[in-house]
Amino acid sequence: MTQTGQIAYEARGLTKRFGAIVACEDISIEFRRGEITAIIGDNGAGKSTLIKMLTGATRPDEGTLMLKGAEVKFSSPLDARLQGVEGVYQELALAPNLDVTSNVFLGRELSKWGVLDSRRMAQRARAEVATLNINLPGVSGIPIGSMSGGQRQCVAIARSAYWAKDIMLLDEPTAALGLRESQAVLDLIKQIRSRGLAVGIISHDLPHVAEIADRVVVLRHGRKVAELAHQKLTVPQLMDLIINGNPSPSIGD
Known part of the structure; x- marks a missing residue:
């Protein structure tokens, strides 16, 4: 039986270099069951490289991935999915x-x-669509290409939720969506959290992070500079973390 708060997936000391460029350096992060962990940072902070290492799309140069307490190595995103790690990319x-x-x-x-x-x-x-309360015109006979951007995003997330055993990682899940569709996606992510899965999201949309995240990890210049349990963090506080790399005295742990 799984319990909320148990570590489902963990990265220890992940480092990735591209020639002389260090995209990620010594990043450690935990994803817990029944929690949403948001990863935030400015452009070039290392977020995309991190999620690619976590989902098997990129191999780290250094560091260890731990799934349910055991070390794992992925040769591809398919390999990661087969072992219980699902990723939803912007594409x-x-x-x-x-x-x-x-x-x-x-x-x-x-x-x-x-x-x-x-x-x-x-x-x-x-x-699955009914359980997650997704509004779609149907599941058979209607091409995905004829649906709205929000509906397609919900289908991609529902697919990962159906197959995920331990964790889902989402890269900018509300990018390019309108307000109503974005809210539908956020509500869907909350429902998936309630199933006891660990959820990780990368997002530039700080109001969305403030709404749904249980924990916030901040990356800056390829390094983790802050990690905070969410205690009603405001958008200005999140911006301060991204810009300055350190929590202000008004931000609690």
């Missing part, structure tokens, strides 16, 4: 000509007697 990796069901099970199709079990996949996709 979404959806097939626009396929429907919701086909996208949820893309590369992991269900079969029966050697034949695709379309009915069972549609039933499971429909149940």
